[in-house]
Amino acid sequence: MILRGLGLLARGRAAGLSEFDNTPDGLLGSLAPLIAFPLVGAGWNAVQGQPEVAVVGFLARLCGVLVLPVIVSRFARAMGREPFWLRTAAALSWSFWLILPLLLVAAMLGALLVHFGLDVNAAGYAGLAAIAAYLLWLHWFIARHGLRIGGWAAAALVVVNSAAVGGLTDGQALLDWVWHIL
Numbered sequence: 001m002i003l004r005g006l007g008l009l010a011r012g013r014a015a016g017l018s019e020f021d022n023t024p025d026g027l028l029g030s031l032a033p034l035i036a037f038p039l040v041g042a043g044w045n046a047v048q049g050q051p052e053v054a055v056v057g058f059l060a061r062l063c064g065v066l067v068l069p070v071i072v073s074r075f076a077r078a079m080g081r082e083p084f085w086l087r088t089a090a091a092l093s094w095s096f097w098l099i100l101p102l103l104l105v106a107a108m109l110g111a112l113l114v115h116f117g118l119d120v121n122a123a124g125y126a127g128l129a130a131i132a133a134y135l136l137w138l139h140w141f142i143a144r145h146g147l148r149i150g151g152w153a154a155a156a157l158v159v160v161n162s163a164a165v166g167g168l169t170d171g172q173a174l175l176d177w178v179w180h181i182l
Contacts, residue, residue, distance in 0.1 A: 002094055006094055017088075020094065026090045027089050027090045029090070030094045031069070033097075060168055064165045068161055072088055072161070073089065099135070106127030109130075113126065140158045143157045
């Protein structure tokens with residue numbers, strides 16, 4: 001059901017939202033892999049003799065993962081859309097995995113652009129910009145239809161969420177900040 005829902009949402013079909021559970025278990029299921037991968041990475045850093053990097057990096061990514069449902073929940077409450085927040089947060093969390101096929105498509109398009117004479121770096125940046133624009137649109141689409149709110153409100157939610165996740169997941173900046181305080 002999740003893959004079907006992602007496929008529909010990726011093509012701009014709001015019906016894809018109905019494929020996600022509107023339950024706490026549905027939300028937790030969407031968060032589990034987003035927590036597991038950073039945990040494995042932290043374990044790897046710890047084994048490599050970088051326990052501080054492991055802990056701070058994991059905690060930064062954990063906060064980045066958990067801030068999304070918190071923001072969606074608070075936003076839904078403020079907009080009077082509380083019954084819809086669990087499904088919306090789950091769909092937004094699962095949509096992260098669309099980056100993998102998007103990277104493949106961007107690499108193929110980048111290779112095509114390079115073949116036609118575009119600089120390799122410019123083609124790479126163009127691909128990343130296209131992915132970023134698409135993911136922002138997708139998150140806006142999910143927020144708008146998931147919470148059943150207007151376009152501007154959905155845009156505000158995407159901006160707040162993107163800024164929070166971006167600020168929290170920059171592990172190196174967080175590590176520098178912690179060491180500065182100590």
